[in-house]
Amino acid sequence: MTKKKLLTELFTVLIVIPLLVGVGSFVFYDRRYMLVSAAIAVVSCLLFFLAFEGREGGTKRLVILSAMTALSVVGRFIFAPIPFFKPVTAIVVICGIHLGCEAGFLCGSLSAFLSNFLFMQGPWTPFQMFIWGMIGFAAGLLSKPLQKSRAFLILFGVLSGVVYSAFMDIWTTVWFDGTFITSRYLAALAAALPVTAIYAVSNVAFLLVLSRPVGEKLERIRKKYGL
Amino acid sequence: MNNESAFSHLHPLTLMLWFSFILCATVLTTNPAIALLSLFAASLHRALTVGVKPRQVALMAVFMLAVTLLNPLFSHHGVTVLFFLGGLPITREALLFGAFMSVLCAAAVLWCSSLSLCMTSDKVIYLFGRPFPKLAVLLSLTLRLIPLFLSEYKRMMEVRKACGLYDSSSLFGRARSSLTVFSALVTMILEDSVDTADSMRSRGVELKGRTAYSEYRFRRGDLLTAAVTAAALVFVVLSGAGGYLGFSFYPSVTELPLNSAAVASYIFFGAAALVPSITEVSLWRRLNLTACASDIPTAKNTL
Numbered sequence: 001m002t003k004k005k006l007l008t009e010l011f012t013v014l015i016v017i018p019l020l021v022g023v024g025s026f027v028f029y030d031r032r033y034m035l036v037s038a039a040i041a042v043v044s045c046l047l048f049f050l051a052f053e054g055r056e057g058g059t060k061r062l063v064i065l066s067a068m069t070a071l072s073v074v075g076r077f078i079f080a081p082i083p084f085f086k087p088v089t090a091i092v093v094i095c096g097i098h099l100g101c102e103a104g105f106l107c108g109s110l111s112a113f114l115s116n117f118l119f120m121q122g123p124w125t126p127f128q129m130f131i132w133g134m135i136g137f138a139a140g141l142l143s144k145p146l147q148k149s150r151a152f153l154i155l156f157g158v159l160s161g162v163v164y165s166a167f168m169d170i171w172t173t174v175w176f177d178g179t180f181i182t183s184r185y186l187a188a189l190a191a192a193l194p195v196t197a198i199y200a201v202s203n204v205a206f207l208l209v210l211s212r213p214v215g216e217k218l219e220r221i222r223k224k225y226g227l
Numbered sequence: 228m229n230n231e232s233a234f235s236h237l238h239p240l241t242l243m244l245w246f247s248f249i250l251c252a253t254v255l256t257t258n259p260a261i262a263l264l265s266l267f268a269a270s271l272h273r274a275l276t277v278g279v280k281p282r283q284v285a286l287m288a289v290f291m292l293a294v295t296l297l298n299p300l301f302s303h304h305g306v307t308v309l310f311f312l313g314g315l316p317i318t319r320e321a322l323l324f325g326a327f328m329s330v331l332c333a334a335a336v337l338w339c340s341s342l343s344l345c346m347t348s349d350k351v352i353y354l355f356g357r358p359f360p361k362l363a364v365l366l367s368l369t370l371r372l373i374p375l376f377l378s379e380y381k382r383m384m385e386v387r388k389a390c391g392l393y394d395s396s397s398l399f400g401r402a403r404s405s406l407t408v409f410s411a412l413v414t415m416i417l418e419d420s421v422d423t424a425d426s427m428r429s430r431g432v433e434l435k436g437r438t439a440y441s442e443y444r445f446r447r448g449d450l451l452t453a454a455v456t457a458a459a460l461v462f463v464v465l466s467g468a469g470g471y472l473g474f475s476f477y478p479s480v481t482e483l484p485l486n487s488a489a490v491a492s493y494i495f496f497g498a499a500a501l502v503p504s505i506t507e508v509s510l511w512r513r514l515n516l517t518a519c520a521s522d523i524p525t526a527k528n529t530l
Contacts, residue, residue, distance in 0.1 A: 063424040067416045084258035121343040221417045
């Protein structure tokens with residue numbers, strides 16, 4: 001049943017997003033990139049939230065998910081003095097691996113949303129919510145190989161850092177004046193290289209340190225209370 | 228975080244309506260008059276609530292200048308070529324468009340800072356509560372857990388330090404000591420969350436028809452703000468759709484539309500954009516007046 005639900009979710013995303021792109025580029029001709037990308041980010045988050053509302057989930061799962069989310073927000077807060085070196089992605093990935101795709105997405109997107117109350121909300125919030133959510137979702141999809149192979153976990157950490165940075169640079173490029181210019185995107189990517197490197201390194205470091213102990217604890221809770 | 232805005236005392240629905248209108252209008256407009264009005268109102272509100280901080284003003288000015296100057300480097304549309312830079316034409320239109328964009332970006336950033344000042348997390352939960360009841364529970368639980376975790380983390384750390392179990396000799400040692408505490412924190416959190424879930428269940432969190440606690444009321448100020456916003460929305464959208472607000476930078480800069488529909492739109496947009504600042508000022512005046520009014524009888528009594 002969860003497989004079926006997952007498929008319907010993916011299907012909706014695949015139908016709704018192209019529709020948004022089509023309508024958006026037709027109606028808002030000169031500002032289409034900014035608007036359409038913002039609309040996609042918001043709508044995909046809303047779709048996941050709606051799916052979560054419709055789910056018959058126990059309160060225990062809900063509270064554990066909220067604990068994991070709080071943990072990643074606290075992590076972002078504790079490491080605030082070291083720029084860009086944050087355990088958020090690692091905790092989101094662990095959450096996705098052990099609690100499933102949907103929990104991974106929610107943990108990621110809500111961490112972005114809530115921690116921005118401490119940092120700052122801005123036009124980038126929906127994009128951060130989307131990309132962190134998607135990283136959690138992907139971790140949930142790849143849960144088996146990520147648990148089995150350490151090398152794959154490291155690769156996933158590096159990739160999620162690179163993808164996060166590249167995606168946020170799309171936002172930077174488009175936000176600049178509402179249009180997407182490839183040369184400007186490449187310039188933004190190049191300028192963000194050191195930050196991307198820190199993201200990748202911090203993801204791998206936190207994943208290596210946290211994934212086993214936190215994963216064991218989550219599995220233990222699952223066994224002990226029969227979730 | 229201590230900065231308070233009188234505007235934030237309005238109903239969350241009014242705030243959402245107002246902010247979505249202003250932000251969308253600011254980001255979507257191609258009209259420089261609306262962009263400038265928006266920037267002016269945004270800076271005024273920021274100055275009234277947070278105050279003018281020279282460093283932030285300087286940062287904003289540098290940012291705006293950078294946006295203005297960078298646009299002609301990337302965009303070569305426009306008919307008036309000013310000069311050639313490395314074989315690429317730098318046009319007056321691209322420069323002006325950059326300036327326009329810098330105004331829009333600055334206004335949007337300032338409005339977003341007002342948004343995070345006014346739309347506090349409790350208001351967001353109130354708004355989300357009806358369409359997304361489960362999400363609202365998740366959000367409010369998480370918001371409660373964040374300070375709890377921070378204080379628990381500090382407490383555990385202090386105990387470890389007092390026991391002499393904190394290795395501060397090296398960076399590695401410090402990291403390992405913090406990790407031990409973090410690990411204990413995770414165990415505690417997960418065990419506790421199951422207890423929390425059980426007690427929530429026993430209090431009927433899974434039943435239907437749960438209500439939410441909220442102390443928001445739709446007052447006269449909300450009605451006024453909503454009316455002004457709605458009027459501005461109608462004028463701006465209709466004039467925009469009818470092409471009365473049209474303005475373009477490429478291929479050459481057109482004249483600012485000053486027909487009656489456009490002027491009405493500017494006035495209504497300006498009025499709507501100034502609502503937070505007016506609320507701010509009128510609140511202080513009202514407080515001041517009541518303070519004076521209460522002074523007068525006491526003065527009479529003493530006479």
